[in-house]
Amino acid sequence: MDSFANLFREPFQFFTTILLSLLFPLSFLIISRLSVAHYLIDLVGYSKTEISNNCDLLIKFFLQVNPIFLHVLVSIISVAALSHTLTGGTSCFIKRTPEPVSRLRLYTAWFFVCILQICVGLGIEGSIAAGVDAYEIGYERGFLTRAIFFLGLNETMFFWSNIFVKPVVDDTVFGILQENRWIEKAALAMSFGGLWWWRLRDEVEFLVVVVEKKRDLLISIGLADFVGWWLYYLTVTIGMIKIVKTLVWLVYVMFGRRVVDFDNTDGDSRNNDEKDDQFHLKGYERSELVVNGIEEGCVDIDSLYSICGHNNEENTSDEQVRTNLLEDQQQSLSDWTQNHFLTNTVMPLQPVQIQSTIEAPTNDDFPPQVPAPANSSNEKPKPFSLASLELLSNYGRLSKKSSEENLCTNALSCEAHLENSHKLPMKEILRAAGERYIQYSTQRLDGFSMFIHPYGSALSGLCMEETRDVELVHLLLAAAEEVNNQQFHLASKLISRCMWVASDSGNPVQRLSYYFAKALEERIDRSTGRYTCTDEDHHLKYIKIMSLGTNSAFLTCHQLIPFSQVMQFAGVQTIVENVRSAKKIHLIDFNIRSGIQWIVLIQALAEKGDSPIELLKITAVGSIEKENFEATSNTLHSFTKSLGLPFSFDIVFVSDMKDFKKESVNIKTDETVAVYCNSILRTMLSKPDCLDNLMKVVRSIGPTIIVVGEVEANHNSPSFLNRFIETLFFYSAFFDCFEDCMDRCSPCRTTIEGVYFGEGIRNIVAAEAEDRFTRNVKLEVWRAFFARFGMVEEELSESAWYQAHLILKQFAQGSSCDLQKDGKGLIIGWKGTPIHSLSIWKFL
Template identity: 50%
Template sequence: MPSGLNEAKQVHFIGAEDWGDSGAFNSLCSDFGFQRGDSSEEVCPLYEYQQQEHQQQSNLGYGLIDDLQFDMVFPPVQTCMEETNMLGELPTMFSDVEPRKEKQHFPFASLELLNNYGSGFKRLNGERKIEPLPLDDFIGTDVVGKKLSTEETVRVAGTRFIQSSSQTADLHPVLSHPFGFSFSGLSDEEIKDVELVEVLLSSAEKVGYQQFDRARKLLKQCDSLASNTGNPIQRVVFYFTEALRERIHRETGRITSKDLEKKQPFDVDKAMMGPNPAVLACHEELPFSQVVQFTGIQAIVENVAEAKKIHIIDFAIKNGIQWTVLMQALASRNQCPLELLKITAVGTTSVHLLEDTGKRLMSFAQTMNIPLSFKIVMVSDMLHLKEDLFDLDVEEAIAVYCEFILRSMIAQPDHLESVMKVIRNIYPCVMVVIEVEANHNSTSFVNRFTEALFYFSAFFDCLETFMKKNDPNRMIIESLYLNAGIRNIVATEGPERNIRHVKIDVWRAFFARFGMTETELSMSNLYQANLVVKKFSCGSSFTLAMNGKSLILGWKGAHLHSVSVWTFL
């Protein structure tokens, strides 16, 4: 291990009050240290994340790099729609198509999803690893007496639901399960949770059949058991119940087009552009955003190590806090002094919020003695984005940063293709892509519902670990941010369904069309990403895994986010 790993440089921040009243910015930024090391050694300039507000430098035991145990995962290719040809045209890969007219059988349609979803929950030496497992791998594992996670509860409920719905059990030998039709080994609370999810799945089945009266009765049962202030299962069922009820109202005409025009949906992307206290609290208290940003920025640092002029093009800058980390890393460079850091924010709305972000970054740059130029490229439509709108310099190293932005254009494949052509023409030295690792773009309602239920169940479980039940920031994250995703995925169709996610395999096939090649994350990057995780009290629940050259972040076996780094041939 390089000796520099045991050294840290403290950086004092001033002007943190400009980032909001929550104090989260000061805690987030001031707790990042940066290494000093000999240039001949491979030393990561982004260091460890400390969680205390006023932290003095201390000697930390980092252990051996062998302790990382990154699980190599190569799951089956899952496309954005079941009928997709991975080598087809762009509209075939990402665009929505007219749903099938015939009614879908929920149990059979969702059998493969329930059997292959992300992982099993095999326990080895008390740890859970991300690896695809059939449901019959529950047999022989030590699950009795251990509390089920939210995602595991959904799997048990789904298995029981399919078993009870199937008329010919011999068609489903893979669905053998130690719990079977009994609740042996489960606590009273877990039994109630499993039953609640079964009722939710049954109501979704009836919605898929367009048996709305029967679905409403089942949703009333959910209402009596679910709660937005209860345990994670009760909370997630509460919001899925609302989404199913909204879907029924849409399909039966109880919600008209005029009603929809009056009702302004919560804009998640816009809400995350400012120094929102709930968002900053989520960033500070949960590992996900810190790890993905840390990993992505470290990849940029490594690719611009010898550049004196650096140009960052951010397609979703939000509150911009990620670039304070980059500035600290650049300020610690001794071998290659920085002449200019240029940050260009791309946007289509809320220019005043982008300007506020720029002011905060400029103020921060002054405290770090970083020569910063902040520019905004504002277009009314992403189709109007052209490379000549960017102030490009042949002497600068260009890095493109896309955090949860490309998925917003999946519903408009012409926009996505146009943006990718612009990026290719800019020819950056590196492009970082951070996305949701889930398939929420299926044209099959029941399959999309099942995928979304697993994904959000894991997220609600994670919130339960890090935030108190009555934490106002948790209530805001669940009721506004997560609820907006659930409702859009479950209740809407066509162009209105704009929250769509596809997995890394789909992005990988798509990027190949533009001459992009996936880049390996350095071992130093992975090692120190793991250090960030270890600063949170989550044991082995938070998982890091590799899919090809991409980093997959998960929670108790469920994949949630991906970080991939790309260069152009």
């Protein structure tokens, strides 16, 4: 039984020593993740009370308890390693002879090993729960600093292994301290090299980078940040001392050897006598030891030297082995760095024009492909989504300037921003995030990046909130790309990190990111089979949202936001000009909502004294709840009655536009018909048969004029990333507008963003195929579509343009609303981002 146990003692001691020795480099990994976690918490602005209330027990331990023990233990070990490296002496913990371990020494070693093991184990679990377990960096510090830190950490790890780990393991397994063997040293060094390659090289530099980032953002640097920064450079110092000692040793070996004079026979005889004496001395000591039973079966002469105290040759051999090992590791690290930079180089991208089309199963709808740059190392390049970069380049209007020129430009713009004291528009924040996403995310591992670059300090000119917003959008873009690549595990971590900052009640960027992050979560659930809600439920919810115009939130939005009033006044002005001579006017509205758009028309017709009309008829066509139509009818009837205007209101309720027929509308021969389609045609893009039937019926009716108001955006691309980026920029303009025009605490804003925008973002981002019923295309696409039915576009009159400009002057933020002419139509935007289009049509 004892022989069987002895068979497993050495392997058990071997592997246990290696595993426990790796606790020390792992402790640096945990300290680095703690720095990241506290950095993110400082960005969010959470207090300790909020962390205690919102985080589970494991994350609390990771953030609050773990640093206390970990910083103290690692600091003690590092300082002791530095002292050992400087003096070159051996501690009383290390003995070269097998002997029983002293109790004090053993208790101390047990304490350090157990506490560090608990801190590292729970720290790893806590970092995973907090979502900072793969927070990597796209910018690497100098190779020389990294190499020196690697050597210093390797030296400190060996010190930890000899001083603390081996006493515990050897006493447990053998009852005495065992001699260090070269195979243990080599295995430990290779294990550390593997750990460095796998994780440490990408995360440990946060100990320094986070401090520098906080300094740039004017965030206070805490004691934990300082300790992490101090430990990093303390380890670098140990590495430098080791390099100097190694160089001194090499110089001594190469130039300090004793020159032997072969012509001096006396010297030769003395050397021979010394060798003979040494041989006889060794033989005598070995015989004595064997007789006394201290070393039985010892056949290794090096072991004899260590027992007898003559260990010069062994020390030289150990030093040579360690020097060679470190040189091999340094060469390996150098090879990796060269290959890493070669295989991750991304060439500048040229902006391309991406056409907006109604989705069809043809290859023409897909954006052109950009060939990947050649790889000089003949290795397969890392896949990278070029389509998303092209679209971001178009939005950002990035030039082909060098990084230094971009830095100068950003710095100047930041200075101008500070001088003018203007809040940076959301579009510019998204552009900055897109630019950083393109330029600074090319060197990543496993899809993660901290989004810090040597030129990232140009953003230090922004205020803290704007910098946080840029980094938040950057995280969102990275998460979308991982979702597109079906790397759902990585995407979930990025989304979780976004949700640390994103909020449905925060600033515009935080609110926008919140809804997009939730949409990405749903897309992941759909792809992984965890989605439970049916799309029929969402479609019914969407139909109800279309009737949102009947509630107070929409009416408040109509009063405060200029878009709807600009479209309505310009559209109504056009209708008035085309029906001014008619006695009976019939208006067909396919999305009447509250009917507020017809108040202006009714008032204008009532004031028409020269030739008063005989009848104004409005027919509301739709598939929303019939009660909403009736409420709108009552409102319009009351208003026309107060003005003495003959009025009739008909309701055509159809569950599906495929069932809509000409006979459904009661049209008299003496009526002049005008059709008003405001934001309704886009809802049928996912059902082409319904859209075709509607256009055929309208053509058979033969209206005098058709007013079409639609969303001016391309949310119908079959490419997920293109659609995501288009949607992100589009809704950013809406959220920016709401921030400027409405109070942040307004319940109206909360309702519109949460219900209307939130549902639209969710469906565009999360759904595909027939489940994606929220679709938008631009005016140029509608022109091509209307041409199929023999429709021609009419010029928007000068009076309509005047009405649009006049409305904008009534809003405090009207200067931020853009009115642009697109052919014969009108484009309404917000700070340069198109939002709506208005066009006038007739049948040939």
